Amino acid sequence: YNLTIKQNTVAIVTDGSAVLGLGNLGPEAALPVMEGKAMLFKEFAGIDAFPICLNTQDTEEIIRTVQNIAPVFGGVNLEDISAPRCFEIEARLRETLDIPIFHDDQHGTAIVSLAALINALKIVKKSLAKVCIVINGAGAAGVAIARLLRQAGAENIIMCDSKGILSKDRTDMNPEKLEFAVAKGGTLADAIAGADVFLGVSAPGVLTRSMVQSMAENPIVFAMANPIPEIQPELIMEDAAIIATGRSDYPNQINNVLAFPGIFRGALDCKASTITTSMYLGAAYAIASLVSPEQLDKEHIIPSVFDERVAIAVADAVQLAARAEGIARD
Incomplete structure (x- = not known):
């Protein structure tokens, strides 16, 4: 070294x-x-x-x-x-x-999604433990988001893929999908009725305005499919309390660049032997904390990708977690 x-x-x-x-x-x-x-x-x-x-x-x-x-x-x-x-x-x-081995499509996406959700929930005054969260897309990002949200305290997660809700009666699922299977099947529309949060890491256009209107009061919609989101933000401006996408031309861009540079900076600086969930959680809370209470509003739930404080704050949080877990070698 x-x-x-x-x-x-x-x-x-x-x-x-x-x-x-x-x-x-x-x-x-x-x-x-x-x-x-x-x-x-x-x-x-x-x-x-x-x-x-x-x-x-x-x-x-x-x-x-x-x-x-x-x-x-x-x-x-x-x-x-x-x-x-x-x-x-x-x-x-x-x-x-x-x-450290870090699959960015999984954990980078999960960290930044959690950071944005922490701040979005502050605005609508709901708690992570109590909200119903629907995740559409059960690939690398969807599974990692679900796992990290569980670790952060989310208790009610419904996951959907292109065939609908991940339910225990389906025979076409890999072990990662089975981890989140629920008892009752159905469509995305069934899952989203009454839900507080929609997190999309799936495909363009799969979410409709009527689905968003069927959600709970003050719904949070993260339509993160790139380059075309699950629903165009313009269609639901009046229906959703908070909207985020993966794009740079709308407010609240959920972008992995907020996570991975700082994650590796922190891991390299303390010569970490691996990367752990507590590092992910520390990184997410560090990113969320950079939006001050005065700045926090429905179009500003996450720092800008050009905010130079982000990588430093994430690196510090990662080092702190590594030392606490005894995996830092320096």
Whole structure:
């Protein structure tokens, strides 16, 4: 760590199987996306990140390749690998390597979503433990959001995929989906009636205005599909108390760049051996805390992606959690 590039270098590893908004494009087409990611690491956290686009979509080969190149890097950022393969790849690498492994599509999205939701709930004066949350999309991001919200204290989560509510009577579900299966099935419209929060990490246009109107009083709608959200914000301005998207041309952009640079900065600075849920929670609360009570309103529930305090605050929270858990080596 002291004498080589390991102290400040992250590998951005993809197989190009789930490029945001574009799907399975393969390694060559994924390369410019990973290069962009490397620029964000440098700009926001001063980290030297290197794009590594693998010409295989075989789970075992990806795991073996990352294990073999790991000695050079202080951490690995997995990116744009399709679900459910991404869950196994991340879990196996965490078991076998002693550097932080972070799948950004899962945990970066979950951290920033939780941060925004913490502040949105303050505005509508509802508690995380009591609200009914509907998550549409049960891929990498949806499952990670659900897991982190549970850890943060959410008790009532209904998850939907393209076939409707994840229910115990369905036979087409992977273990990650089964984790969130409920007793009663139905459509997204059934799930959302009376719900307080909609979190979409799914597909364009799947949410209708009438669905939003069927929600509880002061509904919160995070339509985060990119580049086209689950519903256009203009359609529900009068119906939703708070609206967020993944886009930069609307207020309340839920953007992973608020999380991953600071996460890795903190992990590298304390030479963390892994990344844990308490680090995610610390990061989410740190991001949320940067919106002061005076600034907090329905169009300002999350800091700007250009707010230079964010990466520092996240890095500090990550280090604090790492030391508390005894996984910091410095």
